[in-house]
Amino acid sequence: MQTHQFDALIVGAGGAGLMAALYASQGGAKVAVVSKLYPTRSHTGAALGGIGAALGNHEEDRPEWHMYDTVKGGDYLADQDAVRVLGEEAVDAVIELEHMGLPFDRTSEGRISQRRFGGHTSNFGEKAVRRACHSADRTGHMILQTLYQQCLRNQVRFFDEFQVVDLLLNQGVACGAVAIQLGSGEFHCFNAKATLFATGGWGRVWQVTSNAHSLTGDGAAIFLRRGLPLEDMEFYQFHPTGLYGLGVLLTEGIRGEGGVLLNRHGERFMERYAPTIKDLASRDVVSRSMYLELRDGKGIRGSDYLHLDIRPETVNRYLAEAGETRRIDEDFIARNLAETLEVCRVYAGVDPLQEPMPVQPTAHYAMGGIPTNVNAEVIVDAAGKVMQGLYAAGEVACVSCHGANRLGTNSLVDLVVFGRRGGKRIANFVREAPLIPPPMDAGEEVRAEFERIRNSAGSSRPGALRAQMQSLMMTHVGVFRTAEGMRQGRDAVLELRQRFLQDLGIDDRGQVFNTDLMEAWELGCLLDSAVVTAECALAREESRGAHSREDFRERDDANWMVHSLISSQASGLVTEQLELALNHDRPVDRSLEAEDERFAPKERVY
């Protein structure tokens, strides 16, 4: 096995990984970025509407209002030390992106243009505020490109199409990772002083999803298999506006610009559920409201979708009703929501300028993941003990600045703010830290697992197993949950996992770009992510944020202002029994609340 040595190993080349790589390299570290995709293919590029920062370019805004919205949006589960960092550093991080050349849209004064977005308000929930900084409706695409370009300029070393499949630990310290070079099938050992995971989420666990095929929970599963805990896995966000049937994302920016959700009667139903900011309530609230409408038979033509309307006549009517002077026209939409128009025309044959868009909630974002502190250092227990040399940032991490539900735009804020912090921390760490060698048996277990899959000749095809898992999770561990349903779902997914271990069959036995093999291995990661999600969801007997229990409808602050930490006690890498251990011993950080009682938990009304 070929071995590479670096100061810092960054796993994943989305926004968080690239940000960390850039700052670690600027701090003098020798950095390698290992990514299963070409960096510009990463899913950060699919983020559309904007990145939140209280620049106040159109109207007064303050970081503490952003913090308040984030805490409230997260249904009071977010760690407030992390939220403070997010709010304080968002402004500076966005300005820095502009200095790196990011082509933001501009105000008439030439400043960064901002739009409204769900859950973002001024003055502690008073009214919607323009906080989302945007580059048309492909902000994530421009962030990804800009960061990649700056990494190239900074001579960061990229290992493209190398997929990390195991984490290296030695003497209780992280010392790198094992990766497969997809083009050759060869295993490589990356030995590093610092290892940062930025591998993204696991949206492919669900049937209707906005996530790329590549989002298979590799990072979360690798950590689980190495005995490390995962945090708050029950909290998974469904975005309200996936294109019907496909799940392709339609940005919240559509509602930010004035678009409205309508039921079969043409009623703007969000007025009933969130009287103040209506369609711009946080995503969990809007998705639930949509499900309730559908359950009441108010879906379009009695079906299971609703309408999202951005036609100027509709928008302007509601703007006038609200006493606002702003009006929009077709040119405005074409300029600011070009991607939306294109997606609807290509995939649904719908022209949003002529007719409303058919939408349904779509699996979108993992609030939970690898627990870290505010410096992106991975923590391994409820007391916050750090594992030396190990870092995580972006969607795979749980810092937790999103709590039980993430606000729109805050994923991009999260990855630039905490990716940057991780990169800076790593640059300092590697200056003094020794390089710990990989363990003697590095990669042996994971290679054996790959040989098992490569030579598997059973009757269960990965595609079929995956489809069944996705359908089960959609039905039983989706927007609304019950103990009975989740038990059923979990047990059925565990059965699929048994078939994956005992009866798998793939076709390709080769080495070169064996995507059959890689997809099957990724399916294993998805199955583990699904089981852990269901297990954590079952244990949390309350409704909070994206976790909505029909058998426990209320939030229970007396008992549940705590994070979940789940880990596997199994002694092998991929074992028949996961032997999960779950605790709720990690309390929520409430440091903002200690200073300002407006941050105290209260009923969440929008």
Next chain:
Amino acid sequence: MDISFRIRRYNPEAGRPKPYWQEFALNDVEPTQRVLELLHRVKWEQDGTLAFRRSCSSGICGSDAMRINGRNALACKLLARDVGPKIQVEPILGLRVIKDLIVDMEPFLAHYRQVLPWFVNDGPLPADGRERLQTQEDKDLVTDSTNCILCAACTTSCPSFWANGEYVGPAAIVQAHRFLFDTRDTGDDARLEALGAPDGVWRCRTIFNCTPACPRGIEVTRAIGEVKLAVRKGATAGIIDPATIKQQH
């Protein structure tokens, strides 16, 4: 609808030294299914060895450019109804085929890096610690070229690139355009020099294949023309008339 699928196959490990065509039949295809979904159906239901790249499946990541019925496109952005009941899929041209629909992207990315595709402005930052100011009109000079997703559909549709793989190609020029005409950027000299080299922008013979090939609707040939003018002039000012920039859609 029923689809007959003809796919160009190549597997360096299978003891078949040359590429060949293989046919697959797919029944009950929804007209709104993407070609990418059909490829997945073949892979998941019939032949797991079929290899292709894909990720986002919604036209933004740029992984799945291929030649579909003779034209470059993203497999995830073309629907069955747009292609008809006979679909022929092969790798994009001009880059070495590694396996089935997967080509070696390295030469393409090397050309991208050749034009110094990164923002340069080492001058002082605004004293107030805030963003540099720019008008929306100035920003719109590069809005079209910032749309590029590096899928290679344009470059691999270009006969000049087929004839000479050293030519930097349309995608690299579009990426250069994005910085050359960014009013905040100061890195033009080095970029113009790279583009003025023998394998730079002058290998373009204005054949126009690149523009219809672009799945993002970028006016690629126009961007190349503007870069040619900039190389000839040694500067970028005054080349683009803002009034002629197309309204998106």
